Amino acid sequence: MKSLCILSLIALELTLLSASRPFYPLPSKVAVPLKKPLQTTRPYNVAHRGSNGEIPEETVLAYMRAIEEGADFIETDILASKDGVLVCFHDVTLDETTDIADHKKFANRRATYEVQGVNTTGWFVVDFTLEELKLFRVKQRYPFRDQQYNGKFGLITFEEFISIALDAPRVVGIYPEIKNPVLINQHVKWPGGKRFEDKFVEMLKKYGYSGSYLSKEWMKQPVFIQSFAPTSLIYISNLTDSPKIFLIDDVDIPTQDTNQSYWEITSDSYLNYIKEYVLGIGPWKDTVVPEVKNYLEPPTDLVARAHALDLQVHPYTYRNENQFLHFNFSQDPYKEYDYWIKVIRVDGLFTDFTGSLHNYQELESPLGENFTH
Numbered sequence: 001m002k003s004l005c006i007l008s009l010i011a012l013e014l015t016l017l018s019a020s021r022p023f024y025p026l027p028s029k030v031a032v033p034l035k036k037p038l039q040t041t042r043p044y045n046v047a048h049r050g051s052n053g054e055i056p057e058e059t060v061l062a063y064m065r066a067i068e069e070g071a072d073f074i075e076t077d078i079l080a081s082k083d084g085v086l087v088c089f090h091d092v093t094l095d096e097t098t099d100i101a102d103h104k105k106f107a108n109r110r111a112t113y114e115v116q117g118v119n120t121t122g123w124f125v126v127d128f129t130l131e132e133l134k135l136f137r138v139k140q141r142y143p144f145r146d147q148q149y150n151g152k153f154g155l156i157t158f159e160e161f162i163s164i165a166l167d168a169p170r171v172v173g174i175y176p177e178i179k180n181p182v183l184i185n186q187h188v189k190w191p192g193g194k195r196f197e198d199k200f201v202e203m204l205k206k207y208g209y210s211g212s213y214l215s216k217e218w219m220k221q222p223v224f225i226q227s228f229a230p231t232s233l234i235y236i237s238n239l240t241d242s243p244k245i246f247l248i249d250d251v252d253i254p255t256q257d258t259n260q261s262y263w264e265i266t267s268d269s270y271l272n273y274i275k276e277y278v279l280g281i282g283p284w285k286d287t288v289v290p291e292v293k294n295y296l297e298p299p300t301d302l303v304a305r306a307h308a309l310d311l312q313v314h315p316y317t318y319r320n321e322n323q324f325l326h327f328n329f330s331q332d333p334y335k336e337y338d339y340w341i342k343v344i345r346v347d348g349l350f351t352d353f354t355g356s357l358h359n360y361q362e363l364e365s366p367l368g369e370n371f372t373h
């Protein structure tokens with residue numbers, strides 16, 4: 001059944017390959033009261049870039065697969081095209097995960113820009129219009145993952161992403177990131193001096209995302225807004241009360257907007273300050289439980305300190321493959337989830353394999369028939 005479903009979706013995608021209009025009716029025609037609600041009793045299953053462990057990241061099929069597999073939230077990265085359209089794409093350049101190199105007419109569009117203090121060369125998303133971006137096909141980032149879907153799916157817009165969540169047969173939240181806001185605001189200009197952050201919030205409001213965490217509005221259309229840039233989160237806290245998650249990078253990477261160190265932004269005084277604006281933090285998981293030679297070290301006190309301030313903790317990224325699993329988990333992703341949920345006690349997990357996390361949680365803490373997907 002599942003593979004049939006995937007095949008028909010592929011057929012749908014292929015017939016619509018050249019169309020840049022949304023694939024789904026906007027907004028959803030499915031009546032919200034009939035949908036099964038979001039579960040809130042166990043840590044959130046956040047489908048990182050969709051089920052990108054199986055299907056190329058941030059494509060329609062990766063998101064639909066994640067919904068089918070039991071995601072609580074589908075996660076995405078928002079960038080902007082040259083003509084100011086918000087699109088779902090992780091890297092600032094198209095080089096790694098699309099077929100841009102095969103499009104010879106864009107060979108001279110390569111550029112070098114400073115991104116977070118590093119001169120980076122490639123085909124930048126911000127140098128292409130939406131119409132041009134729709135020409136490119138996405139491929140798997142890692143060679144050890146299934147390559148059969150390479151070249152079959154295009155980039156999607158923020159609007160198309162929202163429509164996938166709204167059209168899901170149960171309530172599925174969205175978890176969009178305000179990605180590289182410093183770079184985007186340097187390169188993309190909107191009428192009236194609007195900022196990237198303004199356009200981002202406008203889009204959420206256009207489709208009815210509002211309300212504080214666990215409010216009635218939020219439960220109908222759950223959203224977490226995430227960013228590594230604290231000034232973006234503080235700025236948008238004036239525009240929306242939707243819950244926000246402050247992402248925290250590796251220990252050697254300063255914030256892109258305020259140039260603060262990991263140690264500064266994870267101090268008690270900073271967490272106490274940022275909690276006025278955010279519901280929680282999203283740290284790189286190796287900063288919570290450091291590793292040496294692929295073995296886990298004792299956990300740091302970051303989760304305990306965040307919880308003491310009532311901040312949720314949603315670490316990233318959980319991946320099934322041996323290339324990513326620490327030796328302590330003996331190549332078993334269920335053991336990794338077990339450790340992070342029962343010992344570290346996180347509140348949400350960004351995973352490339354939503355199906356595995358869902359199956360683990362259904363074994364350990366089943367939700368019952370009101371929630372069974």
Ligand SMILES: *[C@@H]1O[C@H](CO)[C@@H](O)[C@H](O)[C@H]1NC(C)=O
Nearest residue numbers: 112113114116117118119120
């Ligand atoms: C990036 O390149 C420009 C031009 O060559 C140079 O002026 C600048 O210092 C470089 N920046 C970094 C961070 O290396």
Ligand SMILES: *[C@@H]1O[C@H](CO)[C@@H](O)[C@H](O)[C@H]1NC(C)=O
Nearest residue numbers: 231233234235236237238239
């Ligand atoms: C939020 O809005 C208030 C009132 O308009 C303004 O004074 C303040 O500077 C704004 N804060 C941010 C971070 O934009």
Ligand SMILES: *[C@@H]1O[C@H](CO)[C@@H](O)[C@H](O)[C@H]1NC(C)=O
Nearest residue numbers: 116117254255258259260261
């Ligand atoms: C960021 O902070 C570091 C460490 O304090 C400093 O060396 C660097 O020059 C700063 N960079 C910018 C762009 O201000």
Ligand SMILES: *[C@@H]1O[C@H](CO)[C@@H](O)[C@H](O)[C@H]1NC(C)=O
Nearest residue numbers: 289295296297298299327328
């Ligand atoms: C992981 O394995 C190493 C090596 O056996 C051990 O020293 C360490 O305590 C383990 N860490 C955890 C969190 O179990």
